[in-house]
Amino acid sequence: MYKRVRLKDTVEVPPKHLADVTDERVKALLQDKLEGRMDEDVGSVVSVIEVHDIGDGAVLHNRPGVYYEAEFDALTYDPDMQEVADGTVVETVEFGAFVGIGPVDGLLHVSQITDEYLTFDGANQQLASSDSDKTLGVDDAVRVRVVTKSIDERNPRDSKIGLTAKQPGLGKHEWLEGKRLHREQTGEEAD
Numbered sequence: 001m002y003k004r005v006r007l008k009d010t011v012e013v014p015p016k017h018l019a020d021v022t023d024e025r026v027k028a029l030l031q032d033k034l035e036g037r038m039d040e041d042v043g044s045v046v047s048v049i050e051v052h053d054i055g056d057g058a059v060l061h062n063r064p065g066v067y068y069e070a071e072f073d074a075l076t077y078d079p080d081m082q083e084v085a086d087g088t089v090v091e092t093v094e095f096g097a098f099v100g101i102g103p104v105d106g107l108l109h110v111s112q113i114t115d116e117y118l119t120f121d122g123a124n125q126q127l128a129s130s131d132s133d134k135t136l137g138v139d140d141a142v143r144v145r146v147v148t149k150s151i152d153e154r155n156p157r158d159s160k161i162g163l164t165a166k167q168p169g170l171g172k173h174e175w176l177e178g179k180r181l182h183r184e185q186t187g188e189e190a191d
Helices: 015-020 025-032 171-186
Strands: 001-013 042-052 066-077 082-092 097-103 104-111 118-121 126-129 134-139 141-150 158-164
Touching: 001 025, 001 042, 001 082, 025 042, 025 066, 082 134, 097 141, 097 158, 104 141, 141 171
Parallel strands: 104 158
Antiparallel strands: 001 066, 042 066, 082 097, 082 141, 097 104, 118 126, 126 134, 141 158
């Protein structure tokens, strides 16, 4: 879920920019420092939007810059547990597919894609069913639900988001459209 949040953080202004401690300069420094980072409380910082207040600068011993505490608004993305999201498969591996949801990727484990047995087809970068013609590959659009979330602030790339597509209304968009068309033709009710 995307949110606009008010945050505070400290930013170092290098000596060459001390004559230009403006909202725009501090915003650029905050963007360099924070955008793309994960935080346990707010999720992934997508963008620093607006600086509201810059505090008094502080000098630290043996540090060349001046440190300012700034209050600012940021756009963040923090998927809620059980949230349903549309995403795109960005990579397939033997154990599942990585799905881009917002600015982060989540793992759709092979056991959470379908009830059919899927094997990894490395030559075509897809997971394929031996029971039907179902395949899941890179750039496929999917609807998933967030089922687990573990944020690692020190190593954001180690953060993990677990996804499922096995529940009714979830899965590859093409499969969902096929089910909808089948229901319309046969008059069956939805799952």
